[in-house]
Amino acid sequence: xxxxxxxxxxxxxxxxxxxxxxxxxxxxxxxxxxxxxxxxxxxxxxxxxxxxxxxxxxxxxxxxxxxxxxxxxxxxxxxxxxxxxxxxxxxxxxxxxxxxxxxxxxxxxxxxxxxxxxxxxxxxxxxxxxxxxxxxxxxxxxxxxxxxxxxxxxxxxxxxxxxxxxxxxxxxxxxxxxxxxxxxxxxxxxxxxxxxxxxxxxxxxxxxxxxxxxxxxxxxxxxxxxxxxxxxxxxxxxxxxxxxxxxxx
Numbered sequence: 001x002x003x004x005x006x007x008x009x010x011x012x013x014x015x016x017x018x019x020x021x022x023x024x025x026x027x028x029x030x031x032x033x034x035x036x037x038x039x040x041x042x043x044x045x046x047x048x049x050x051x052x053x054x055x056x057x058x059x060x061x062x063x064x065x066x067x068x069x070x071x072x073x074x075x076x077x078x079x080x081x082x083x084x085x086x087x088x089x090x091x092x093x094x095x096x097x098x099x100x101x102x103x104x105x106x107x108x109x110x111x112x113x114x115x116x117x118x119x120x121x122x123x124x125x126x127x128x129x130x131x132x133x134x135x136x137x138x139x140x141x142x143x144x145x146x147x148x149x150x151x152x153x154x155x156x157x158x159x160x161x162x163x164x165x166x167x168x169x170x171x172x173x174x175x176x177x178x179x180x181x182x183x184x185x186x187x188x189x190x191x192x193x194x195x196x197x198x199x200x201x202x203x204x205x206x207x208x209x210x211x212x213x214x215x216x217x218x219x220x221x222x223x224x225x226x227x228x229x230x231x232x233x234x235x236x237x238x239x240x241x242x243x244x245x246x247x248x249x
Contacts, residue, residue: 013041014102014128016169020044023180026162027100027126029054036093038085038101038111038127043069045102050077057093059085085111090118097121102128105174109133109149115183119156120190125183134161134179141236148203154237155191157183194247199240202232210235214243 014020023045029035031053040046040058042065050056050073057079060066066082073080081088086107099122103111108129115125129137132145138159139145153159160182167173198214205213211221211228218228224246226239235243 012102012105012170012172012174014044014165014169015171016165019165019169020048022163023100023126023128024048024052026180026182027098029098034094034097036097036099038099039104040069041065041102043072045100046073046078049100055079057081057097059083059088061085086114090114091121093121095121096123098123099125100127105130105133105176112137112149113152116152116156117190119185119188122185124185125157126180127183128165128178128180130174131164131177131179134181137181142234146233147206148199151199151237151240152196153183155186155188155195155241157185159183191241192244192247195240195244198244198247202235202240206232208232 027035027049029049029052033054034057035049035054036057036059037046037049038059040060041062046056046058046069056073056077058069059081060069061082061084063082066080069078070080099115108127112127112133115122133149136145136147136149137153138161139147139150162180162182165178165180167175167177170178202210202213208231209228210216210226210230210232211218213232214221216228221228224243226235226243
């Protein structure tokens, strides 16, 4: 009996075999590698990854789906956590884990911010997301899609949109198109503690000038090499790192 998708969990199960195979080929899992699947759902991708000999950890919030996976996979094949991915402590995972998943769209942005905080711990990430979210992830400064998520991820990862996926590949079909994206850590150190609050402050007032958004004197911004009349969306990720370092001092 097929599982009835639950709207509160944002469930849209990927069922297209061609798309699933394309995902596996993009991930290219090797035997013995640790893959952490976020929201395995009915296990369509899980089975293909297990067939490649990967060591699997899965985080599934739906108790019924978690129970099905527990019946299908032995503990030696799959370490299963029935948990909310937004509450699961990613720092528990061994360094070098590879994150994969068809992320529920209703948690995707919040989860990506959590992933950004673990940039030095993961080997790479491969996610299916709403196409609009992927466009925000890879957006350039000064473009409409560029924002807090863009900066938070771009200082930690090199990102590549690999391919788009139509609505018919899912059950039930979502209202939007999807895209599959790869994130590879840059190996850069973690941003200073002032970085995340700075981004929240700047992009909560993205239409204001930099001087008004950050509440800093124009002379101070100019001394740092920034145009006080610029807008938050005009600054590059490197600019925000430099500003955060200044705030930290």
